[in-house]
Amino acid sequence: MPDLDALLAVRDRMDRWLGPPTTLVTSTVSIHPEATPFACATYVQDSAFSVSVGASVGRIPHSEHRYRDARGMRHEYLIAHPPDHPGIPDTLRRLALYPFVEQAFVFSGAHLHIPGAPGLLEAEPACLFYLTDPFEHDDRLYTAQPHGQIDHPNFKIQVLWAMPIYRSEFRYLQRHGYEQFEEEYLNPAADYASPTRAPLV
Template identity: 30%
Template structure:
């Protein structure tokens, strides 16, 4: 299955796309907004074409071909998410490094008016079935798998916790406390100092 079919199968039809930065320059990849998929009321912004760049891992000899995604409530979807994905993707290309599970990027400012969430935590897209996280080489002639990386909005205190305690502890806390990770106005997790 090609990347677009894989994305639209879970995330819904592509409704909008961006191929230029707000300053007008063409981008080396696109950003698409999908809606009406398997998660009712959720719109997802996703890079398309970032995976054409081989990004080295900082922790192994492996290279990663990845696309990044941000999922938000449809009623709050008119936000800075395409530009944020463009900036993160350009940084990865410039720094020649993949975004790995447990990495934190930002802060970018509040994700929505009145939101305390301002950074992103890189994770696997657990809100879909296991087969969604990786797009296998397919009929489109691509010889490499594509990893989908979900960028979860987090607060400053959550970002600080990841820095001090690591991603294993943070994901354990998320599992225990079970916050609504699509809620841009959710309360911070209750975390040990």
């Protein structure tokens, strides 16, 4: 179950990193023991795009074993999107549920298909994501104290950037893996918040 200390740690970190949220959507409806309560906070960055962050703070399945740490790993997911893009809270809720429903270990470099959610790219009907470190949003990512990581004695929390991707990109990741995808195609100059961006591959 999510605990109060972890919830407060996330809220404090986001406020210091991104400032107070412009909107906050919360739900205490029981959708899954590890994803209740659920919150989605949106932060308007400028007139062109916003970022929304949300998830459970339950430990990701199998993360204790994979990281060899009894605290396991908890995730918050960040989506960059136009300010008026509909459906972001529901998409984040479904993304937060995914590891627990599928009993899947998710990590930076994972690619996911979220059943039942509409795609966030105009030319891609499926809801497909590539999870990576928030290199466009965290100016302290490559320091000893990144904004998107919380290392508490009782828990560890990592913010992952959930980048909407096309089916062609999803298939490339399946065939070649995330290291080759990032090396060959991820371009810091690309507008990943745009629902009309061109496929990278």
